[in-house]
Amino acid sequence: MKNVKRHMSLLLAAAMLSAAVLTGCGSGSGxxxxxxxxxxxxxxxxxxxxxxxxxxxxxxxxxxxxxxxxxxxxxxxxxxxxxxxxxxxxxxxxxxxxxxxxxxxxxxxxxxxxxxxxxxxxxxxxxAQEGAIFVNTEMMAENNLPMPACLKDLTNPVYEGQISVTDIQSSSTAWLLMQALVSTYGEDGAEEVLAGIYKNAGPHIESSGSAPLKKVRAGEVAIGFGLRHQAVADKADGLPIDYIDPTEGNFSLxxxxxxxxxxxxxxxxxxxxxxxxxxxxxxxxxxxYPLAIYEGETNDSENLSAYPMVFPEPLTVELLEKHQQISENAKVLAEEL
Amino acid sequence: MNRRKENEIKGIFGLVVLVFLIFLLIPLARLFLKSFMGDTGLMLGHYAEVLTGRGFLEAFGNSLLISSVSAVVTTVLAFILAYAVHYCNLPGGYKGFINRAAVAPMLLPTITYGFAIIYSFGKQGLITQLFGTQLFDIYGFNGLLLGYVIYTLPVSFLLLSNTMSYVDKKFSIVSRIMGDSPFATFVGTVLRPLLGTLAASFVQCFFLCFTDYGIPASVGGEFEVVATVLYNEMLGSVPNFSRGACVAMMMLIPSVVTIALLHYLEKYNIRYNKISQIEIRKGAVRDAVFGVLSALILLCVLSVFAVIFVVPFVDEWPYRIRFTLEHVISVFSDNSLITVCRNSLIAAFLTAAVGSLTTYGAALTTARSHLPGKVKQVIENISLITNTIPGMVIGIAYMLVFSGTPLQNTLFIIIICNVIHYFSTPYLMMKSSLTKMNASWETTAMLMGDTWLKTIVRVVTPNAMGTILEVFSYYFVNAMVTVSAVIFIAGARTMVITTKIKELQYYTKFNEVFVLSLLILAVNLAAKSLFHYIATDRQKVKVKKTARRPVVSKSIS
CATH class of the missing domain: 3.40.190.10 (Periplasmic binding protein-like II)
Incomplete structure (x- = not known):
């Protein structure tokens, strides 16, 4: 018995080592x-x-x-x-x-x-990936929440603790939200609206772009903002998820x-x-991802968003940094609200 | 003191230091240099930017607070569990259960912890539904504390339990016979010999919490911590390695304090000539109290994970709870699964082998040699640094240094990275066990004509076998569950299971994430039992040999 075990352990070691050598442990064989x-x-x-x-x-x-x-x-x-x-x-x-x-x-x-x-x-x-609001229909009904139509609606105090958004510091998904706010309300207006949204989001300002959908799916919050196509897929899959194209526009990256x-x-x-x-x-x-990018393509898919919009300036890193600053200011403002 | 030249030890020391020089210090130096580099040469501008950034100092303070509280709570809980195992008359089966359950969280990737907390204690969580109401607000301090305690409990338990098994319980009896009060006995013969390990446990837990990014990302809420700042700077929507490196440098500050603390506590380490197997004193009340407390602690820990055995097998938690194997089938029909599993197993096994050798070598130099204190301190400091560096930082530093070299995208670099990243805890376990053994074995053996190597192989190693097994196992399971550094250094052909999990998480396929997590759990459990099976047999053989050991003679060879 003793020998069997010893052999087994040796065999195991040998198998692992040879596997390592065979699979090119030490070389980028690609x-x-x-x-x-x-x-x-x-x-x-x-x-x-x-x-x-x-x-x-x-x-x-x-x-x-x-x-x-x-x-x-x-x-x-x-x-x-x-x-x-x-x-x-x-x-x-x-x-x-x-x-x-x-x-x-x-x-x-x-x-x-x-x-x-x-x-x-x-x-x-x-x-081209678009942003949209999405909701957990069961949570909306359970908490008697009104359906939002635009991003500004999300500042309504009835949604306190029921919203999850992404932080533009960590994830570019939040840029879709930011572009919509800045192009509709200007930089100062955007800061104000965002502060209202952040106040309602409270602990649900996420670092990962997929986190809002995760929390909406899990019933942690009723409303989220994120990539539109992911919510479309969830709805098609039969989950209690619906999506809303905000009137400020479906911006895209x-x-x-x-x-x-x-x-x-x-x-x-x-x-x-x-x-x-x-x-x-x-x-x-x-x-x-229904948006047309190339000449000859058309925007006729059934999945097309209601308000496709393009940000007036080129989407450079400098612009992103400027928008990050607006978001940071909004966080400070949110604490004072 | 210089009875021998100890050339072997010096050689081992040199090797260990060389490995850490190449695979830890040079990459880190390369990264940290970036924190000083501006457009116009060396400067401190990045530090000014980071320090004055919104909420940085608050986040740093928050991190110190939550990490300290978590480390104290974890160490106390782990002490209770370890005490129940080593100092109470509880049924053997129950002790076995404590031993296994206390380290169970370590067998799962930390990616699952945040999910587990939300799916258990969240608004629609399993435990919330059982109680009919949400027990506490999971976002912020509470959620972090819960997550961190679960995350660090295994490490703390391993350290304490390991040291307790090398503490001679006979001293407790002597103390009682001498008329000490139970409290004095407890302090003198249990707490005091453990002081170094208790401090080590605190330090290990503190830094695990301080550097972890996954748990705050899930349940941190508005309680901002420095690991999140680090992530945003390094890998946010505008990645900036220079500023990220600044944050990482700041995160090294607490380790300076702890180096001093551990150095001070060193003198409390005690050696025993032999460890007597004695019967534990009768104490029905003590047994009951520790038995029940342990059960409660483990119940809390395990209940958090109960949900991950449910989620993968239902359609969509929490809204479509009907049994399905769809997620399982989807995971197993992915034909890249075999490759990543094979890579993971090879990486984990070799990490365990190389890691055990490295820690053993390092611990021999610090615990069983007469090298000057300053030299030993080098290894101590290396051990602490490995624990202070977030995995993400190691990963990025490795990319900066090893990209373009033949090491890039190999399993070798993943293995080395794991060995270094997880060095600290196993090293402490190994050192603790070697320190507690009689210091004169090598000298005795030498006087009797045995070489140093022979003594190590025939006397020291068999006596440390229990710990070596723990270390091997620790490295194996951690290599199976780690992702923070590996995600950057794995190539398209060297991806492992956890990088696959990361992918699925990115695709918002959370059910599949849980399926793979369970797969990892199963592999880890199987591996642990296999190592145990092989080692128990080995140990019996060695114990027989060791019993004969006083008669050291060449004829045995």
Whole structure:
């Protein structure tokens, strides 16, 4: 018996060690295999759409798609620069701007894809994601809450403790809310409205973009603000969730595809795949993210939001920082309310 | 004192320090340098910005407060549990249960803690529904305290229980026979020998709370803590490593205080010539009190996790409670699951092996050598630093240093990172056990002609086997559940289960998150029983050998 055990432990150790060696514990075996590595912060619907486009056009098995949260991928882009494992990246556009400015890490795109709006030469959008209010219908009924029609309604004291929003310091999802407020009420007005919303949100000012939906689903709060398509999916799934397009507008942020410039080591397939995703993936992508981005596309999906709007200024990091300051001021103001 | 040259120990010391130099100090220095770098060379501008930022000092104060309170509460609770196991006449089965239940939270990824609290004590939570009313407001101080206590209880219990098993209980009897009051006996023979470990437990728990980001993100509410500030600076919507590095530097300040504290408490560490297995004195009241208290503590802890056994198997908690295997099937039909599981197992196993060796080597130099105090202090300080650095900071520092090297995106770097990130607690356990053993074994053995290595292998190691097993197991389970640093250094081919969890969380597929968490729990439980099974047999063999040990002779080899 004793020997059996000893053999077992030795066997286990040997198996683990050999597995480690075989799986290339000490080498980045990727480059040799020629697979294009794609890092993405896209949601699973968008990932599926991109995979379908690639697989249907002869790239099946020639790429490896890895998803990250926006924060983590943002950190990786800034820290790793062109040393990043990925050949191709899809990511929130303004992060790509920052990364390019910091590390000059992306190539100019080598294909034409005429967009309705103008974008830098090194990336082109895959999706435009809109913001919306969403509610837990059971909680609304249970607490006799009136349905809000606009963001300003959320400052109504009846909603105290029933609202969850995202903090623009930590997550860009909150920028969708901020753009709507600033463009409708001006910077000072936005600060005031936001202070009212923050007061009602109390402990539910979240650092993660997905947290408001999580709390609305769990019945912790009745109302949240976040990505519209996620609420649409929940409603379709039969959850007690409904969404409301605020009259201030459904603003949007784009996520784009960019090709990492690895000099001589660049994988030529990466550029082809970027093109393939845009040329062949947009149709399916538009089913989830209905906004038209490219010329020839139309806004006729049934999922289309009621008030699609575009912020009058370019969405730069400087603008984001300005909006962060408005949010910080609103937090101070909220404490005085 | 210099009876031998101790070249072996010096070699081990050199190796350990080299590893930490390359994989801890250089990456951190690289990151911290950023905090001083401005557009015009070296400057302190980032510090001014951070310090005057809205609410930074308040958040820092909040963190000190909540971490201290949590650390005290946890240490007291863990002491009760460990005391029940080591000093009370409770049925063996019950003691076994305490041993296992007290460390149970460690077997789950911390991602689940916030969910578990909300799904249990939230407005629609399981426990709220059982009681018909919400027991307390879960956002802010209360929620954080609950989360942190659950999070740190295993570590505190492991440290205290480990040291208690090396405390000679015979001294309690001697003390009573000498006419000490029960209280004096308790203070003199239980508390005093444990003082160093109690302090260590406080420090470990304090820093685990101080650096944790996940729990405040879920239930912090308006009680802002410094870990959240760190996250917002490092990885917020406008990531800024320079300012993030400033915050991380500030977070090192409390460790300076604790280095001094631990140094002072060092003198309370006690050695025993041998540990007598004696019968614990009868004390029905004591047994009842500690038995019931332990049960209550564990009931509270486990009830928080009850919900995670429910959520994955219902359609959508809390509104569509009907049994379904849909989430389980969805997780297991993902064909990348096999790869991430294999990666996780390899990483965890090798982390455990390398980690045990590293901590053992480090502890040998500090507990069983005559190296000068200053030299030993180097290892002590390394141990404390590893505990003070948030995982996110290690991850980002590693990216800055190791990107572009052959180490990038390998399992090797993940393993090293885990070994270093989790070094502190196992090192303390190992040191504690080696310190409590008779100091003259090596000398005796040498006089009898055995080499140092032989003594370590044949005498010291068998006697420390219980702790080595705990350390191995500690590293294994932590490597299975960790994510904060790994998320940055794992490549597309070296992703592990927890990075998969992070993905699912990002997709708002929370039910699948719970399915994978349960999978990790199952793996950890299986691994722990396997190690235990292998080790109990080993121990029996070794105990026999050790019993013979006084006759040290070459003929045995």
């Amino acid at each position: 480059a040799a295999s020629g697979e294009v590595v794609i890092y993405t912060n896209a949601d699973d619907e968008a990932m599926e759409a991109m995979k379908h486009a690639l697989d249907a056009n002869g790239y099946e098995g020639k790429y490896l798609m890895q998803s990250f949260g926006t924060s983590e991928l943002g950190g990786k882009l800034l820290a790793e620069g062109t040393n990043i494992e990925a050949d191709l990246v899809t990511m929130s556009s303004f992060y790509l701007d920052s990364a390019q400015e910091e590390n000059s890490m992306f190539k100019d795109l080598e294909f034409d894809a005429p967009t309705i709006d103008e974008y830098p030469s090194f990336y082109t959008p895959i999706t 784009t996520e784009s595809v960019a090709v990492v410039d690895k000099g001589d080591k660049s994988n030529p397939l990466a550029m082809e795949m970027a093109e393939c995703i845009i040329k062949n993936g947009r149709e399916e992508l538009q089913q989830t």
